[in-house]
Amino acid sequence: xxxxxLEREDFSGKDRVRIAGRRLEHIRRVLGSxxxxxxxxxxxxxxxxxxxxxxxxxxxxxxxxxxxxxxPPPLPLRLILALPRPKVLNRTIAAAASMGVRQIDxxxxxxxxxxxxxxxxLLESNLRMQCILGLEQAGDTVLPVIRMHxxxxxxxxxxxxxxxxxxxxxxxHPAADTPVPRNLSGPVVLAIGPEGGxxxxxxxxFQEIGxxxxxxxxxxxxxxxxxxxxxxxxx
Amino acid sequence: xxxxxLEREDFSGKDRVRIAGRRLEHIRRVLGSxxxxxxxxxxxxxxxxxxxxxxxxxxxxxxxxxxxxxxPPPLPLRLILALPRPKVLNRTIAAAASMGVRQIDxxxxxxxxxxxxxxxxLLESNLRMQCILGLEQAGDTVLPVIRMHxxxxxxxxxxxxxxxxxxxxxxxHPAADTPVPRNLSGPVVLAIGPEGGxxxxxxxxFQEIGxxxxxxxxxxxxxxxxxxxxxxxxx
Numbered sequence: 430x431x432x433x434x435l436e437r438e439d440f441s442g443k444d445r446v447r448i449a450g451r452r453l454e455h456i457r458r459v460l461g462s463x464x465x466x467x468x469x470x471x472x473x474x475x476x477x478x479x480x481x482x483x484x485x486x487x488x489x490x491x492x493x494x495x496x497x498x499x500x501p502p503p504l505p506l507r508l509i510l511a512l513p514r515p516k517v518l519n520r521t522i523a524a525a526a527s528m529g530v531r532q533i534d535x536x537x538x539x540x541x542x543x544x545x546x547x548x549x550x551l552l553e554s555n556l557r558m559q560c561i562l563g564l565e566q567a568g569d570t571v572l573p574v575i576r577m578h579x580x581x582x583x584x585x586x587x588x589x590x591x592x593x594x595x596x597x598x599x600x601x602h603p604a605a606d607t608p609v610p611r612n613l614s615g616p617v618v619l620a621i622g623p624e625g626g627x628x629x630x631x632x633x634x635f636q637e638i639g640x641x642x643x644x645x646x647x648x649x650x651x652x653x654x655x656x657x658x659x660x661x662x663x664x
Numbered sequence: 665x666x667x668x669x670l671e672r673e674d675f676s677g678k679d680r681v682r683i684a685g686r687r688l689e690h691i692r693r694v695l696g697s698x699x700x701x702x703x704x705x706x707x708x709x710x711x712x713x714x715x716x717x718x719x720x721x722x723x724x725x726x727x728x729x730x731x732x733x734x735x736p737p738p739l740p741l742r743l744i745l746a747l748p749r750p751k752v753l754n755r756t757i758a759a760a761a762s763m764g765v766r767q768i769d770x771x772x773x774x775x776x777x778x779x780x781x782x783x784x785x786l787l788e789s790n791l792r793m794q795c796i797l798g799l800e801q802a803g804d805t806v807l808p809v810i811r812m813h814x815x816x817x818x819x820x821x822x823x824x825x826x827x828x829x830x831x832x833x834x835x836x837h838p839a840a841d842t843p844v845p846r847n848l849s850g851p852v853v854l855a856i857g858p859e860g861g862x863x864x865x866x867x868x869x870f871q872e873i874g875x876x877x878x879x880x881x882x883x884x885x886x887x888x889x890x891x892x893x894x895x896x897x898x899x
Contacts, residue, residue, distance in 0.1 A: 431859075431860075431884050432884075501881070501882035501883055502882075520755075524885075524886070524889045527883060527884075527885055527886065527889060528883065528885065528889065528893065529883060566884060566885070566886055567883035567884055567885065568882070568883060568884055569883060611846055611847060612846060624666075625666075646736070647736035647737075647803075648736055648762060648763065648764060648802035648803060648804060649666050649667075649801060649802055649803055650759075650762055650763065650801070650802065650892075651759070651762065651801055653888075653889075653892075654759045654762060654763065654888075654892045655892075656892075657885075657888075657889045657890075657891075657892030657893045657896065658763065658892045658893065658895055658896035659896060660893055660896065661892065661893035661894060661895065661896030661897035661898075662896035662897060663896075
């Protein structure tokens with residue numbers, strides 16, 4: 430937590446917030462902040478700035494805040510992820526949020542185990558918390574929109590096809606000949622398969638709607654590593 | 665585990681291996697392999713190829729193996745990491761190994777908590793296991809060399825200065841003006857600071873021996889995300 434993410438309900442006055450719970454614990458125990466300490470803060474889905482601690486004790490903290498800047502610009506990337514194993518889902522969502530990804534679609538695929546869809550990690554409250562952890566790490570305020578699509582073909586052929594007309598559409602695929610492009614500035618939609626990859630029919634469905642399979646190199650990376658590596662390369 | 669990493673002691677004959685324990689469990693329970701199944705295999709620090717299961721039961725598996733190819737080429741990157749928190753060390757080492765990093769130096773820094781150096785995760789056996797998990801993920805065989813340097817200045821001014829003459833030396837630093845370069849082919853040494861960053865005096869020490877501070881963008885990333893993002897961008 431390099432940054433204290435505030436929500437509307439934290440405000441007790443126009444420029445005054447009161448914080449308890451997880452953030453207070455962190456500010457006291459990890460940052461070791463005291464009265465007078467200045468912290469970087471931001472308001473969820475809004476501006477960033479500074480806060481100065483006016484009172485802090487075991488129960489709560491009060492800060493006066495000034496929100497004077499825009500958050501960092503979004504990464505022009507929409508991620509389409511075959512639903513990862515629950516164990517890696519949290520890390521992947523937090524990492525994507527920390528890099529400025531603003532739209533994530535979790536989709537089904539032949540090689541996604543059915544049981545993954547029953548994981549409590551898919552609850553909105555958990556996905557939101559992982560995004561918040563990523564934003565707190567990065568110093569950003571804008572929550573990504575995360576949606577789930579349990580039917581592969583209707584989603585890809587329908588909504589995805591219609592919504593990517595202005596995007597460069599890429600599919601990370603170990604068997605592809607084309608290397609991942611570099612240094613893009615326009616909007617990109619990037620699909621990443623499950624462990625073991627998308628099956629041939631799924632790759633063909635993506636290609637039919639305009640996706641280009643691209644190759645990230647001879648090594649197979651975990652999804653959270655692949656996402657970060659691709660972000661570094663694309664932008 | 666996309667790939668079964670063999671060691672010399674697994675060989676019961678010239679082209680024959682016998683495996684038990686962790687890898688057997690994975691092959692049986694996750695991959696669901698049976699007699700006749702062909703698996704991708706590699707010999708530690710040696711070639712990669714294929715194995716065919718000849719016998720498998722609760723206790724062990726026997727495979728005939730053919731090692732016909734070289735492992736993927738190494739990434740020409742040496743990482744200098746301020747010792748990360750124990751909680752993130754394992755993931756960072758495994759991710760770096762999975763991307764083909766072959767040399768990692770874990771160093772002290774003003775903002776590295778002293779207690780991190782006492783973590784059992786720094787035992788050679790654990791670091792080796794994290795590297796193996798990364799290699800099994802990636803389909804690579806070559807173990808990175810990991811070394812530890814508890815004295816910052818003697819290491820940087822002494823050994824590091826002497827060993828980087830042929831390298832492009834970069835320091836990931838949020839306050840830098842120069843963006844991270846792209847698409848390099850020569851050898852790079854990349855230093856990444858602790859949470860909160862290197863202090864000014866440390867940055868100056870790196871600059872004195874030829875490091876250029878470079879900026880990865882307006883967001884602060886976790887070390888394992890930053891490493892992957894930088895690898896994607898640099899190469």
